[in-house]
Amino acid sequence: MPPINLSTLQLINYTLHLADSTLILAQRNAEWCGHGPVLEQDIAITNISLDLLGQSRNFYQYAAALINQSTKQSETIASEDSLAYLRTEREFKNFLLVEQPNGDWGQTILRQFFFSAYQQLLYKKLKDSSDEQLAAIAIKSLKEVNYHVRWSREWIIRLGDGTEESRNRIVRAIQELWRYTGELFMPADYEEKAFTNGIGVNTSLLKNDWLAIINEVFEEATLSIPENIYMQSGGKEGIHTEHLGFILTDLQYMQRVYPGAKW
Amino acid sequence: MLDIDKQVWKILEEVTDPEVPVLTILDLGIVRAVLINGKTIEVIITPTYSGCPAMDVISTAIRMKLLEHGFKYIKISSVLSPAWTTDWMSEEGKRKLLEYGIAPPKTRSDGLNIFNASPACPHCKSGNTTMISEFGSTACKSLYQCNDCKEPFDYFKCH
Numbered sequence: 001m002p003p004i005n006l007s008t009l010q011l012i013n014y015t016l017h018l019a020d021s022t023l024i025l026a027q028r029n030a031e032w033c034g035h036g037p038v039l040e041q042d043i044a045i046t047n048i049s050l051d052l053l054g055q056s057r058n059f060y061q062y063a064a065a066l067i068n069q070s071t072k073q074s075e076t077i078a079s080e081d082s083l084a085y086l087r088t089e090r091e092f093k094n095f096l097l098v099e100q101p102n103g104d105w106g107q108t109i110l111r112q113f114f115f116s117a118y119q120q121l122l123y124k125k126l127k128d129s130s131d132e133q134l135a136a137i138a139i140k141s142l143k144e145v146n147y148h149v150r151w152s153r154e155w156i157i158r159l160g161d162g163t164e165e166s167r168n169r170i171v172r173a174i175q176e177l178w179r180y181t182g183e184l185f186m187p188a189d190y191e192e193k194a195f196t197n198g199i200g201v202n203t204s205l206l207k208n209d210w211l212a213i214i215n216e217v218f219e220e221a222t223l224s225i226p227e228n229i230y231m232q233s234g235g236k237e238g239i240h241t242e243h244l245g246f247i248l249t250d251l252q253y254m255q256r257v258y259p260g261a262k263w
Numbered sequence: 264m265l266d267i268d269k270q271v272w273k274i275l276e277e278v279t280d281p282e283v284p285v286l287t288i289l290d291l292g293i294v295r296a297v298l299i300n301g302k303t304i305e306v307i308i309t310p311t312y313s314g315c316p317a318m319d320v321i322s323t324a325i326r327m328k329l330l331e332h333g334f335k336y337i338k339i340s341s342v343l344s345p346a347w348t349t350d351w352m353s354e355e356g357k358r359k360l361l362e363y364g365i366a367p368p369k370t371r372s373d374g375l376n377i378f379n380a381s382p383a384c385p386h387c388k389s390g391n392t393t394m395i396s397e398f399g400s401t402a403c404k405s406l407y408q409c410n411d412c413k414e415p416f417d418y419f420k421c422h
Contacts, residue, residue: 043398047402054312144402
């Protein structure tokens, strides 16, 4: 790829980060298809998966357009498919949180709640982005995310304030996943560049509002936020947990084995 | 020119939503514009939900219908902004939904409480209904049950 000027490159990376996080969680949720605890919830989690997949396609299409414009070549070199199917693990910029295994229903719900609450705050700010396309995607996506927050928060309360079994499971999920929430509010270089340009959102400023949402729901669910947990990070810079490689193996299999295969 | 414009809009009335076949794409409010540039007809549509799988089918259906009516140069484009809302659904569309057994969106999308609008049962018209699942058979619907006639039904969510 010929050199791209720095600010465009940062915008591309920022857009890819938004795309990757939504794609990977869509893929994780899709693993539930046909395996949900009851039919209605199987349908719910896969509906959420589909919303996230749609959001990621919008981001990938935009990133591909930016790449193609900036390289000024006659042939197009990037597409939503090439960005999703032909990038390697180290090139993915998704949060560590979204690549974590589904575990049990409690862990899946908690991961969704943490992420949806974050997305809701993010998109409420991103809709005022000076970048028209990112703003349009944010406004569109926010309507969907509002439903995801409502659905997952109700499940947290149901599980936390439910039976001993459901409570134990959600407590275990909190112990497991809390360490991946710090990264949501630690801006990477490209995020800092994006928000100083008025394009992106300063995610470090979302932390208090996010904690307030979590606290409010946890209180109703009789749960608490764990203390003294070391926060893992690196996903946004391409340093992932072992899980991402396995997800990509599944996700990218067809295009890797049959390059250019079409339906 | 004006006649072609009218003719194209008339043809679009024949294209229905593959998932809710009683609704035309005009009832749904997803056709944003028709542009006529020489021989080329451009139809601009907007998705209902980001991941709506019906969009590709709808694009193809629009193309096929226009081809059937003798148009050769067709372009279908998609825009995200302004974001689609159920407020754009026609009154005729809402009536057809209800007749089909799907409760239409109850309030405006900017209403104070779009989530807690308990829809009336499309079968027995009772207002005494319970939500079974936030998410239904397609992205745009949730699943309800009537507490009086006990029938389950789909509700087209406010969006």
